[in-house]
Amino acid sequence: MSQQKSIVMLVAVMMLLSNKAYATSYNxxxxxxxxxxxxxxxxxxxxxxxxxxxxxxxxGAHNVVVVDxxxxxxxxxxxxxxxxxxxxxxxxxxxxxxxxICGFNGHCQAGMKIAANAA
Numbered sequence: 001m002s003q004q005k006s007i008v009m010l011v012a013v014m015m016l017l018s019n020k021a022y023a024t025s026y027n028x029x030x031x032x033x034x035x036x037x038x039x040x041x042x043x044x045x046x047x048x049x050x051x052x053x054x055x056x057x058x059x060g061a062h063n064v065v066v067v068d069x070x071x072x073x074x075x076x077x078x079x080x081x082x083x084x085x086x087x088x089x090x091x092x093x094x095x096x097x098x099x100x101i102c103g104f105n106g107h108c109q110a111g112m113k114i115a116a117n118a119a
Contacts, residue, residue: 023050025090028114033057034064034102039111047118049095059087062112065103066091072099072115075108093118 026045029038033056055064064084065077077083083103084091091100095118102112 022048023052024048025052025054028053028055034062034112036107037111039113042114042116045116047093047098047116049093049118051118052090052092053098053100053114053116055084055089055091055100057087059085062087062102062104062107064089064091065101067099067101069097069099069115072101072113075101075113077101077103095119 024047026047028034029041032038035057066082066084067076067078070076071078071081081103091098093116098116098118100114100116101108104112
């Protein structure tokens with residue numbers, strides 16, 4: 001009975017580890033990073049929940065704000081929106097629509113926004 005429990009535990013651990021192995025990390029903007037005109041970079045990519053987006057930019061020059069669709073469309077920053085400022089922000093995608101903008105004045109309007117849909 002003890003050996004059977006060990007095998008079940010081993011299989012469970014392997015399943016947990018295998019799910020993480022399938023997560024992909026994407027550098028937003030590829031070599032250009034999180035920059036003006038980035039809107040559309042996400043097109044054609046097949047994101048899944050658990051994938052991560054890495055936003056690389058000069059700290060203090062930009063930020064990354066997690067917003068809803070209305071705020072994405074209007075380039076507005078809600079007061080309680082999660083905001084990242086490190087310049088090397090790693091954000092894990094949730095299932096469904098994920099919206100990100102730069103909250104600096106005029107940056108979103110200049111194309112610093114992406115909408116990543118994760119299956």
